[in-house]
Amino acid sequence: MSTITQIKTYDFRFPTSTTLSGSDAMNPDPDYSSAYVEISTSADDGIKGVGFVFTIGRGNDVVCKAIESMSQVLIGRNVEELLDNMRIAWDLFVHDSQLRWLGPEKGVEHMAIGAVLSALWDIKAKRAGKPLWLLLSEMEPEELVATLDFRYLTDALTPREAIEILKEGQKGKAERIAHLKEVGYPGYSTAAGWLGYSDEKMVALAKEETEVKGFKQIKLKVGHNIDDDLRRLAKAREAIGPDVRLAVDANQVWDVPTAIAWINRFHDFDLAWVEEPTSPDDVIGHATIARAINPIPVATGEQMQSRILYKQYLQANAFGIMQIDATRVAGPQEIVLEYLMAKKFNKPVCPHAGGVGLCEAVCHFAMFDYVAVSGTMDGRMIEYVDNQHEHFVHPTEIRNGNYVAPLAPGNGTEMTLETAEKYLYKG
Amino acid sequence: MSTITQIKTYDFRFPTSTTLSGSDAMNPDPDYSSAYVEISTSADDGIKGVGFVFTIGRGNDVVCKAIESMSQVLIGRNVEELLDNMRIAWDLFVHDSQLRWLGPEKGVEHMAIGAVLSALWDIKAKRAGKPLWLLLSEMEPEELVATLDFRYLTDALTPREAIEILKEGQKGKAERIAHLKEVGYPGYSTAAGWLGYSDEKMVALAKEETEVKGFKQIKLKVGHNIDDDLRRLAKAREAIGPDVRLAVDANQVWDVPTAIAWINRFHDFDLAWVEEPTSPDDVIGHATIARAINPIPVATGEQMQSRILYKQYLQANAFGIMQIDATRVAGPQEIVLEYLMAKKFNKPVCPHAGGVGLCEAVCHFAMFDYVAVSGTMDGRMIEYVDNQHEHFVHPTEIRNGNYVAPLAPGNGTEMTLETAEKYLYKG
Numbered sequence: 001m002s003t004i005t006q007i008k009t010y011d012f013r014f015p016t017s018t019t020l021s022g023s024d025a026m027n028p029d030p031d032y033s034s035a036y037v038e039i040s041t042s043a044d045d046g047i048k049g050v051g052f053v054f055t056i057g058r059g060n061d062v063v064c065k066a067i068e069s070m071s072q073v074l075i076g077r078n079v080e081e082l083l084d085n086m087r088i089a090w091d092l093f094v095h096d097s098q099l100r101w102l103g104p105e106k107g108v109e110h111m112a113i114g115a116v117l118s119a120l121w122d123i124k125a126k127r128a129g130k131p132l133w134l135l136l137s138e139m140e141p142e143e144l145v146a147t148l149d150f151r152y153l154t155d156a157l158t159p160r161e162a163i164e165i166l167k168e169g170q171k172g173k174a175e176r177i178a179h180l181k182e183v184g185y186p187g188y189s190t191a192a193g194w195l196g197y198s199d200e201k202m203v204a205l206a207k208e209e210t211e212v213k214g215f216k217q218i219k220l221k222v223g224h225n226i227d228d229d230l231r232r233l234a235k236a237r238e239a240i241g242p243d244v245r246l247a248v249d250a251n252q253v254w255d256v257p258t259a260i261a262w263i264n265r266f267h268d269f270d271l272a273w274v275e276e277p278t279s280p281d282d283v284i285g286h287a288t289i290a291r292a293i294n295p296i297p298v299a300t301g302e303q304m305q306s307r308i309l310y311k312q313y314l315q316a317n318a319f320g321i322m323q324i325d326a327t328r329v330a331g332p333q334e335i336v337l338e339y340l341m342a343k344k345f346n347k348p349v350c351p352h353a354g355g356v357g358l359c360e361a362v363c364h365f366a367m368f369d370y371v372a373v374s375g376t377m378d379g380r381m382i383e384y385v386d387n388q389h390e391h392f393v394h395p396t397e398i399r400n401g402n403y404v405a406p407l408a409p410g411n412g413t414e415m416t417l418e419t420a421e422k423y424l425y426k427g
Numbered sequence: 428m429s430t431i432t433q434i435k436t437y438d439f440r441f442p443t444s445t446t447l448s449g450s451d452a453m454n455p456d457p458d459y460s461s462a463y464v465e466i467s468t469s470a471d472d473g474i475k476g477v478g479f480v481f482t483i484g485r486g487n488d489v490v491c492k493a494i495e496s497m498s499q500v501l502i503g504r505n506v507e508e509l510l511d512n513m514r515i516a517w518d519l520f521v522h523d524s525q526l527r528w529l530g531p532e533k534g535v536e537h538m539a540i541g542a543v544l545s546a547l548w549d550i551k552a553k554r555a556g557k558p559l560w561l562l563l564s565e566m567e568p569e570e571l572v573a574t575l576d577f578r579y580l581t582d583a584l585t586p587r588e589a590i591e592i593l594k595e596g597q598k599g600k601a602e603r604i605a606h607l608k609e610v611g612y613p614g615y616s617t618a619a620g621w622l623g624y625s626d627e628k629m630v631a632l633a634k635e636e637t638e639v640k641g642f643k644q645i646k647l648k649v650g651h652n653i654d655d656d657l658r659r660l661a662k663a664r665e666a667i668g669p670d671v672r673l674a675v676d677a678n679q680v681w682d683v684p685t686a687i688a689w690i691n692r693f694h695d696f697d698l699a700w701v702e703e704p705t706s707p708d709d710v711i712g713h714a715t716i717a718r719a720i721n722p723i724p725v726a727t728g729e730q731m732q733s734r735i736l737y738k739q740y741l742q743a744n745a746f747g748i749m750q751i752d753a754t755r756v757a758g759p760q761e762i763v764l765e766y767l768m769a770k771k772f773n774k775p776v777c778p779h780a781g782g783v784g785l786c787e788a789v790c791h792f793a794m795f796d797y798v799a800v801s802g803t804m805d806g807r808m809i810e811y812v813d814n815q816h817e818h819f820v821h822p823t824e825i826r827n828g829n830y831v832a833p834l835a836p837g838n839g840t841e842m843t844l845e846t847a848e849k850y851l852y853k854g
Contacts, residue, residue: 027524057525058497059536065492066535070485097454098484104679104706106732107534108493109486152706155683155715252531256582279531279579281735283710284742288582305533308708315711 002043002079007071007116009064010036010417011425013057014356014388023196025223026251030056032388033425034356035063035112036415037071039119041079047126050414051118053111053327054355060425066112070099074116083124086147089117090333094149106305110330117331118361122411132411133367136336137173141166147333153341156311162340169372176371184402185366186377187384188217188245190354192236195221199235206239214401217245217272217381223253226262233269242270247299249275256285260292273299273321273350280304287318297321302352303328307337314345321379322347326361332411339369348378354385359396360412363403391420429470429506434498434543436491437463437844438852440484441783441815450623452650453678457483459815460852461783462490462539463842464498466546468506474553477841478545480538480754481782487852493539497526501543510551513574516544517760521576533732537757544758545788549838559838560794563763564600568593574760580768583738589767596799603798611829612793613804614811615644615672617781619663622648626662633666641828644672644699644808650680653689660696669697674726676702683712687719700726700748700777707731714745724748729779730755734764741772748806749774753788759838766796775805781812786823787839790830818847 017029033056039049053063070093074082082089093113094105102109125135136144141163150159192205202220209215220236222229229248237246248271254262259277266274274296278285280303290298297320304310306329313319322342324335342349349369351362359382366382374380382403389395393414397404406412444456460483466476480490497520501509509516520540521532529536552562563571568590577586619632629647636642647663649656656675664673675698681689686704693701701723705712707730717725724747731737733756740746749769751762769776776796778789786809793809801807809830816822820841824831833839 027528030525030528055525056528058523059493059526059529062489062493062496062529062535066486066489069489096485098457098482099486101454101457101483101730102486102489102535102538104708104730106708108489108529108536109534111529150682152682152709152712154685155712255577255579258581279735281531281533281733282579282739284739285579285582303528303531306708308706312709312711 002041004039004074004077004079005042006040007068007074008038009067011060011064012036012356012420012423013060013425014423016387023194024221024249024251025195025253027056032356033057033060035060035067035115037067037115037119039074039123041123043079045127047123049119049123049126051115051122051331051411052357052413053115054358063108063112066108067115070109070112071116079123082120083127086117086120086124086333087149089120090147090149090330093117094330105308105330110306111327114327114329114331114334117333118411118413121332122413126410129409131364131406131408132332133364133371133405134177136332136368137177137371144336148337149333152308153311153337156315157341157344161344165340165343166372169375172375173371176375180367180370180405184399184404185363185370186381187215187398187401187403188219188247188381189213189215190219190383190385192218193220193249195224199232202232203235203239206236210240210244213398215384216401217247219247219249219275219383221251222248223250223262226265230265233266237269245272246270247272247275250277252276252279254278256282256288259289263289263293263296266296271296273297275299275323276302281309283309283312283316283318286313287316290318290320299323299350301325305329307334307341310338310341314341314347319347322349323352324349324362324365325352326358326365332365335365336368339365339373343373348380350380351382353383354387356388357392357413359384359389360392360394363396363406364412367405391415429468431466431501431504431506432469433467434495434501435465436494438487438491439463439783439847439850440487440852441850443814450621451648451676451678452622452680454483459783460484460487462487462494462542464494464542464546466501466550468550470506472554474550476546476550476553478542478549478758478838479784479840480542481785488854490535490539493535494542497536497539498543506550509547510554513547513551513760514576516547517574517576517757520544521757532735532757537733538754541754541756541758541761544760545838545840548759549840553837556836558791558833558835559759560791560798560832561604563759563795564604564798571763575764576760579735580738580764583742584768584771588771592767592770593799596802599802600798603802607794607797607832611826611831612790612797613808614642614825614828614830615646615674615808616640616642617646617810617812619645620647620676622651626659629659630662630666633663637667637671640825642811643828644674646674646676646702646810648678649675650677650689653692657692660693664696672699673697674699674702677704679703679706681705683709683715686716690716690720690723693723698723700724702726702750703729708736710736710739710743710745713740714743717745717747726750726777728752732756734761734768737765737768741768741774746774749776750779751776751789751792752779753785753792759792762792763795766792766800770800775807777807778809780810781814783815784819784840786811786816787819787821790823790833791839794832818842
């Protein structure tokens with residue numbers, strides 16, 4: 001029996017605003033940041049569980065404070081009891097009757113819960129000697145479903161349906177694990193598309209990302225100026241040719257009527273999707289846009305606050321591509337529910353990544369989905385940006401435009417604190 | 428010219444969990460709390476602006492931290508410039524490109540913004556020598572609308588429509604102000620209905636609240652046990668007779684299918700509404716419930732995160748009664764938008780109150796609505812609970828079941844720090 005002995009947070013901020021990498025119509029000057037947490041136990045295995053919330057600067061201190069404030073309840077608790085039934089840990093935070101007033105299930109508190117639960121799953125995976133994607137994939141359907149909270153979801157997905165999906169996912173699992181280890185999982189690149197880049201830089205990067213690095217899709221930021229967008233899209237499509245997919249991302253800059261008018265000028269570019277046309281909270285708005293811009297598909301999800309929003313987007317058919325984020329919701333259990341709902345409603349999931357640690361984190365869930373839920377990579381790929389990977393013990397590796405399957409035990413997000421500590425926020 | 432010189436927060440926690448006042452199906456043991464903020468200026472008028480976020484205990488420290496962290500940007504700023512154009516202050520926080528990642532516009536950060544903006548409006552009202560409801564009511568339509576942010580709303584309400592609504596609201600305004608000062612605004616009582624109370628206590632309180640105090644509506648908490656609910660509703664209806672309105676509140680305890688089945692056993696009690704049947708984030712779920720339990724109206728809103736959710740509830744006709752809260756969204760400007768949308772979609776608004784300071788705060792908005800927006804009190808009333816009023820400089824006063832119109836300058840939420848300070852959280 002071991003107990004939780006210490007929980008430590010780190011407020012890391014990287015000065016990315018100086019390069020305009022990460023600039024888009026809504027976020028002109030992000031400083032990629034991480035509210036990072038490390039959980040220690042009394043076990044003599046030396047394992048520390050790590051988790052984090054990605055932010056873009058100001059307020060990262062508030063997320064650290066939320067993690068510290070809520071996680072005191074874990075100190076002294078039996079680790080094995082938590083790890084053997086992660087639903088206990090979920091309930092401890094998500095259903096804390098006082099904390100839920102601060103959401104419920106959204107914003108700073110919900111993201112902080114996600115960091116803490118991710119750190120516990122990290123310990124569980126490290127103790128099992130497996131990368132998180134494999135740990136999740138090898139759990140028995142009933143065992144995994146027992147960790148999940150279907151509250152507010154049963155009009156769309158029941159525990160019984162979830163078990164059926166996972167049982168179906170057992171067929172051919174060994175072959176898919178082998179394929180994943182051999183080939184990896186498709187990525188796509190956003191490196192060329194930041195709004196602060198000149199046309200020349202954009203075109204050069206678009207060619208490099210596709211011809212040299214092998215990505216089959218690139219994505220451009222749009223929404224600041226329609227003429228700029230049309231010119232950049234024409235140049236990008238010319239640079240990459242007709243066979244590489246081209247997506248655009250407006251980062252929530254439009255109201256519904258503006259989004260429809262603007263996007264309907266994009267029909268000539270054979271777009272893979274238009275991402276975040278408006279507020280992520282506007283289910284009905286997205287459904288309206290999706291109908292009006294057909295056949296261009298809507299994609300959204302990187303700032304979707306909880307499984308309850310995903311449920312509604314799926315029920316309303318408000319997007320064609322579902323996106324997820326690794327640190328926006330309450331950790332692995334909520335992300336697994338998102339994938340199970342996507343499977344039920346037959347939507348492809350293309351995770352958001354980039355930032356600090358998001359590539360390292362989110363690939364585990366896409367790979368779990370491929371192995372144990374959807375069983376396919378068709379129309380699915382993970383965003384990739386080459387940012388801050390050098391601060392991770394096991395940085396994301398890309399080969400021929402594919403994410404290499406991580407094999408190190410854990411959730412993949414452990415940082416090399418020695419190199420990162422010079423980015424600790426001093427206030 | 429004066430500048431902002433100091434911003435101070437107070438983490439107040441009242442041990443209400445010891446009495447079961449405030450207990451419901453979702454919140455068994457709330458400790459009513461306030462993350463209270465006080466803004467000082469260099470002006471020699473001695474005015475301090477106050478604002479707060481109501482919470483129910485744990486996490487109140489995180490809200491204080493959020494207020495402190497974000498509000499540093501105000502130190503040294505020109506007060507008159509902010510007060511003359513409150514849209515500047517709104518943009519400073521709501522559209523801070525880094526902070527919005529932590530929402531956008533939801534949860535801890537959004538509530539903290541609400542406290543800070545409320546404190547600025549408090550200074551504005553105190554300087555004008557008017558209670559906030561009168562200040563808002565006497566602003567020119569164009570002047571008030573210029574402070575409002577219609578981003579993500581224009582598919583439901585445009586600035587031009589808002590100005591038209593407010594211009595229409597000018598007619599008969601003086602008579603309504605006079606009526607309000609003479610008669611007050613209807614309240615309703617939740618005092619009898621807490622789930623932790625015995626049947627005897629509930630019945631005695633129901634009689635006292637209606638026969639002695641003059642409230643025309645009471646509300647009972649439900650959702651823990653159907654047999655208890657049916658028994659309590661029968662006793663309550665018998666106690667208050669057929670002419671007093673009876674509402675119920677489930678505090679989000681059900682999934683959609685359960686809500687429908689449960690509420691459809693309530694048709695014998697002539698209910699005024701059923702409140703919070705499920706997650707406040709579930710627009711589609713509420714619309715489904717509303718259709719299935721007709722003619723019992725759905726009410727919700729006390730935990731609705733932003734104007735974008737209200738917009739969708741109105742578009743989807745997902746409730747019959749719209750509720751609002753004084754400290755859940757980004758302050759007076761967002762609440763004014765909520766009322767303008769309610770008017771456009773012709774829904775009555777019945778504000779949530781109780782807790783600490785919510786009665787003092789929210790009555791200003793209901794009264795503004797009566798004077799300048801809807802122009803009516805029909806089907807409208809403000810929740811009332813007799814809790815913690817003794818800590819306010821100008822505590823809510825009830826006369827014949829009506830809220831007395833506050834006349835003291837400001838937003839009404841200034842606390843008597845001497846008596847409250849023994850409830851300061853020590854960690």
